[in-house]
Amino acid sequence: MVTQPRPQRPRPQAGRPTMDDVAAVAGVSRGTVSRALNGGHNVSGPAFEAVQRAIRKTGYVVNQHARSLVTQRSDSVAFILSEPQDRLFEDPNFNVLLRGCTRALGEHDITLLLTVAGTQEDRERIGRYVTAGHVDGALLVSDHAGSSLLQELKDRGLPVVTCGRPLGHEREISYVAADDRDGARQMVSYLRSRGHRTIATITGPLDTSGGVDRLAGYYDVLGDADPRLVVSGDYTQASGEVAMEKLLRQVPDLDAVFVCSDLMAVGAIAALARAGKRVPDDVAIGGFDDSKVAAASTPPLTTIRQPFGRISGEMVRLLLGHLSGEPPAAVILPTELVVRATA
Template identity: 60%
Template sequence: MHRRRPTIHDVAAAAGVSRGTVSRLLNGDRYVSTSAKVAIERAIAETGYVVNRNARSLVTQRTGSVVMVLSEPQEKLFEDPNFSVLLRTATRRLAERDVSLVLMIAADDSDRERVVRYVRGGHADGVLLVSTHAGDPLPDRLRDIPVAAVAQGAVPGRETVIPYAAADDREGARQMTRYLAEQGRRRIATITGPLDTPGGALRLAGFCDVLGRRAAKKLIEHGDYTQLGGESAMARLLQRAPDIDAVFVGSDLMAAGALSTLRSVGRRVPDDVAVAGFDDSAVAMTTHPPLTTIRQPLARVAEETVGLLLGLIDGGEYTGPVILPTELVVRESA
């Protein structure tokens, strides 16, 4: 014989309160007395009661889930350590509200169509956009659906439309470029991230803010936030400007690739060429030598992004983007 699953009536009886009081607590009502809350939580543990999400959603009109949409190829999820920090932090923050996180990849049109169908079908209370590129049609399509949506990092061209939290990419790039110049480096190059992303464009802008006319076109090479991309970009830079004595790379992962290329051609770091990254990810401490880099508070960015989304889901007002400061971290590479 199967044991009967405990119900909300069993919890109410064990706690000595009404069914309505139990229901209000389970649905997030703050106006339940402390003594009743303690009794109900004890009764739930004793009875083994598990909330029926389907039944709850009929009452609250909420699904209890949020979709994180990563607008990158699936392999980048596993290669770039920044994404794991964002995913881990967002999952923990949402779990505090008993909200589940669903991860979806939106690297091409078919992926984006799948995301739109899922959200339009009412399967999520909100959408968290990550690494959205300029010209991506997904943000505009989501605006036609009555669902809360925010972004980790600004959506290029939609900065005033899609709420977001981000690190101060431009100021971080200024910090690093000033540092390299103050170290006496005279031929400073840069490897950018994709310029259709806010990080790629803003970090290049910060580099140019400091160097002005010295930020010559031949000293600027474009990468793709991958280690292999950093290797290739560094090789192209050396072909064009073999006399460079420093390079500011738009991510730690690309900087690791740049270090590999410099080793292969016999350039000493930092003696011949100083190398600096951006992120202060786990990669920064594993390179040889360890990377001088810009620390962006990724966990705090994720916390703030999720906070914005939960606020909108709860009916709050968006008051503007959250921009968090960066920090220069000096190690042996520069």
């Protein structure tokens, strides 16, 4: 990569029109233009009209930096995905969450900036960006315990809402989570009620609240489970395959598996197929998420539905609350068993 010379002098942005230009064309003062732009309070009808015309004529667009410098807010928030970039692209849950947050914020004229903090370097860069005043707050998704990012945001006093419990920061940081533990309980109880005896589980990452809480729910129902029935994954399809192979070696006669994400469940089913096992006849599979892949999978997945729409809505609501000075809060949303064909 060749280093490009930076322009020494600021580009005059091709004479980009300023508020004074608008004021001159409209025949009013700059203050009146500003008021017309910000809600139109204390502006007479004719003045308002004149300003609108002048804006159209000049092609004026507000300079956000100037505005933010005085208002001390940027009207944008960061959506920080603290995961390797691959996962952003693989996991449909993020998609749903992102869309929901974008929409909810859009209703308040707030722009959502998507950032992927895959590497430690990314996290540092994003930490700097976010604390330099570019955003008013952050929505943090899928942060793992011990991440320095959450700590930094907190230290800087930036309003933050996490998706899932912020392990170790439950008291100071707002968060929204599905009731992972209860969802896990529902699934494992259901599997047991269907007559399965040897119920294994493929967990999520155990440095996230979803990972530990779903495993806790499993143990709530099967407190005496053989440790060999528990294998960990990282929510990806590939890890589901690997984990299933390991389970098959450790406990060949298992007859059901609670897999802690739909994506991993798809991987597990592939591994079972290769091993010549039928789903659900030989081994029943229960997933988690009710993501897009659940219904599309063959056979369609029995799973636990996470209320992603509500999760994103609540995240935005909490963050906006923060911005207007409200204290932190936690919101836990119920999950629901969805029975399809794999169990």
